[in-house]
Amino acid sequence: MKKLTENKIFFVTTLIGIIFLYFPIMIMIAYSFNASKLMTSWSGFSIKWYQELLHDKEIIHALLTSLKISIFAATVSSILGLIIALFLSSNKNSNWKKRIVEGVINIQFTVPEVIIGLSLLLLFVSLERTTGLFGGRNWFTVVIAHTTLAISYVTILIKAKIDNLNTSVFEAASDLGAKPFCVFRKITLPLIRPALINGWLLAFILSMDDLVIASFTSGPGSTTLPMLIHSRIRLGLSPEINALASVLIIIIMFIGIFSNFITIKNKNNNRK
Numbered sequence: 699m700k701k702l703t704e705n706k707i708f709f710v711t712t713l714i715g716i717i718f719l720y721f722p723i724m725i726m727i728a729y730s731f732n733a734s735k736l737m738t739s740w741s742g743f744s745i746k747w748y749q750e751l752l753h754d755k756e757i758i759h760a761l762l763t764s765l766k767i768s769i770f771a772a773t774v775s776s777i778l779g780l781i782i783a784l785f786l787s788s789n790k791n792s793n794w795k796k797r798i799v800e801g802v803i804n805i806q807f808t809v810p811e812v813i814i815g816l817s818l819l820l821l822f823v824s825l826e827r828t829t830g831l832f833g834g835r836n837w838f839t840v841v842i843a844h845t846t847l848a849i850s851y852v853t854i855l856i857k858a859k860i861d862n863l864n865t866s867v868f869e870a871a872s873d874l875g876a877k878p879f880c881v882f883r884k885i886t887l888p889l890i891r892p893a894l895i896n897g898w899l900l901a902f903i904l905s906m907d908d909l910v911i912a913s914f915t916s917g918p919g920s921t922t923l924p925m926l927i928h929s930r931i932r933l934g935l936s937p938e939i940n941a942l943a944s945v946l947i948i949i950i951m952f953i954g955i956f957s958n959f960i961t962i963k964n965k966n967n968n969r970k
Contacts, residue, residue: 723947730940747941757942760926767837767912767922768905771844775901776894778845779852786853787860806850815914818843822915837920843911848901855900859893860886892960899957903950 733744751757782803786796822839863886871881887894909924916922921929923946930939 726940727944727947730937730944732937732940735937747937748945750938751941751945754938757923757926760921760923763837763920764906764923767840767844767920768902770841771848771905772898772901774841774845775848775852776898779849779856779897779901780890780894782849782853783856783860786857803850803853806847811847811908811910812914814847815843815911818846818911819914836917839915839917840912840920840922843915844901844905844908847908847911848904851904852897852901855897856890856893859890863889892963895960896957899953903953906946906950 729740730747731743731745732740733746734741782799786799818839867885871885876884907924908922909928912922912925916925923942927939927942927946930936
């Protein structure tokens with residue numbers, strides 16, 4: 699009886715949490731199909747706001763800019779995160795070096811995004827004045843900023859996977875004459891591929907969703923999609939913005955589903 703009561707409480711609490719999190723999103727998606735431009739009344743079902751998105755050059759340009767930045771940032775973050783994770787998991791490196799690197803990586807989780815954005819802005823301005831680099835700031839400076847944001851998350855994901863690997867496999871390969879690069883390419887990389895893919899997807903989502911850091915580090919012509927949504931919302935809510943936000947949510951949702959699919963598939967393969 700007590701266990702049944704606890705299960706009911708857990709179910710009700712979970713249901714309330716889900717409603718609290720997702721009900722506003724569902725309302726926003728529903729109003730993106732509202733035929734009226736007014737947000738206070740429902741005047742019928744329509745997809746015209748989604749059709750207008752396809753003809754809005756500013757939105758298309760911001761979307762392409764966000765995709766370009768996110769792909770580059772996710773790729774660089776994955777490469778650097780893999781290198782750092784291999785360094786932290788290696789037994790050949792001294793503990794004090796690992797502690798320094800781990801400290802730098804962990805600091806990332808405690809520093810607010812506004813501080814990261816402001817510090818990077820000051821860095822870019824200083825480099826522009828002293829060396830002429832990053833003049834005017836563009837999409838490349840946002841890539842650097844988003845790489846800085848995502849690299850810690852990618853490193854933690856990959857390192858957790860490497861730490862759970864059976865080291866006897868690598869020792870056996872080395873005893874059989876395989877060189878370190880061959881062991882990495884044929885054994886390590888296939889085993890950690892799911893974590894590497896999930897890390898890339900996480901970095902991609904972080905970059906696509908970021909508003910604060912991009913606002914500090916972007917320049918003219920490098921407006922990202924979240925920045926455009928924020929600027930238009932300040933002028934008032936509209937069904938077109940709801941449609942744009944709904945498309946963005948659906949994209950991120952499919953990325954999350956794909957990431958979960960990779961994780962589940964990897965667990966099933968490990969059980970076999």
